[in-house]
Amino acid sequence: MPRDNKTPLIQKIARQAYDTFKGMNASANGDNKGFSDKQSELIALVTAVRAGDLKIAPRKTKPGSGAAELQSPPVTYMHICETDAFSMGVFLLRPGASIPLHDxxxxxxMLKVLYGKVSIRCFDKLEDNLTVTAASPRFEPPLAPFQTGSLRRAVLRAVGEYxxxxxxxxxxxxxxxxxxxxxxxxxxxxLDILAPPYDPDDGRDCHYYKILQIAMEGGVDVKGNQEGEGEEKEKDEETWLLEIPQPEDFSCGGEPYPGPAVSI
Ligand SMILES: [Fe+2]
Incomplete structure (x- = not known):
């Protein structure tokens, strides 16, 4: 048996992630042959990973644990490893839990589901630090004056279940x-791989956003869509976002990672 078969899959993923992202400038688009070959290999490894490879399984709710369940955070994170090139861990979501819109x-x-099903809505940010002007749409509910410097424009790119x-x-x-x-x-x-990792000291902090609703006037919004007409065209539609503090109903706890040790 080749020796490589003894290497846990998550260890192979970590090595490949390091090899793919090391030395990569965060501002570069990584559009070169070497990068794309390495990224393809990483995608193949990540596609193959299953919950059992990390020794995790859906948690069974114990009878009588209702109160404790309610007190535990809706989302928890298992840290696996972090280098200057990438971080890797597992997010676990309770039934009905959401990770709010963030950047x-x-x-x-790279995000790979290990068990259950998630719906992911992806946006591209178009412009930063917009301020409300006379040309801006009216929002419902209206923005408070202190919020008008936290507007962003974005496009909904994809909605998918994984x-x-x-x-x-x-x-x-x-x-x-x-x-x-x-x-x-x-x-x-x-499984969540981020490259490079979040680092507020290097301009990579996590920001949260709320999707703003544009006020309808006489059943017509500012783009001339009739009420309800915009829903089918939701994908690739421009959206207005408001940067907000971390939502109060969202918190992320930590728990130990039970899978094979990973070293880089
Ligand atoms: Fe994320």
Whole structure:
């Protein structure tokens, strides 16, 4: 048997992630042959990973644990490893839990479901630091004066459901960089690789956003869409976002990673 078969899959993924992203400038688009070959190999490894490879399984709710369940955070994170090139861990979502809309400034990402099903909505950010002008749409509810410097314009790029048999969902500094993740029909878990890792000291802090509703006037919005007409064209529609503090109903706890040790 070749020796490589003894290497846990998650260790191979970590080595390949390091090899793919090491020395990569966060501002470069990585559009070269070497990078894309390495990234393809990483995608193949990540596509193959299953919950059992990390020794995780959907948590069974114990009878009588209702109160404790309510107090535990809706989302928890298992840290696997972090280098200057990438971070890797597992997010676990309770039934009905959501990771609110957030960004990954200057970062690449790869998200692979391990169990359950998640719905992911991906956005591209168009412009930063917009202020409300006379040409801006009216929002419903109206913005408070202190909020008008936190506007962003974005485009909804994709809405998709992912399960363990799906390939990874990818993001880059420019494409699908903002996303919201919702657990669908029960608990879910996904492997998350970010390159480079979040680092507030290096301009890579996580920001949260709220999707603003444009006020309808006489059944017609500012683009002339009749009420309800815009819903089918939701994909690739421009959206107005408001940067907000971390939502109060969202918190992320930590728990130990039970899988094979990873070293770089
Ligand atoms: Fe994310």
């Amino acid at each position: 990954h400034p200057g970062m690449n990402g 399960s363990e048999d799906s390939g990874p969902c990818l993001l880059t500094p420019l494409r699908d960089n903002l996303h919201q993740i919702d657990a669908v029909e029960g608990p879910a878990a996904f």
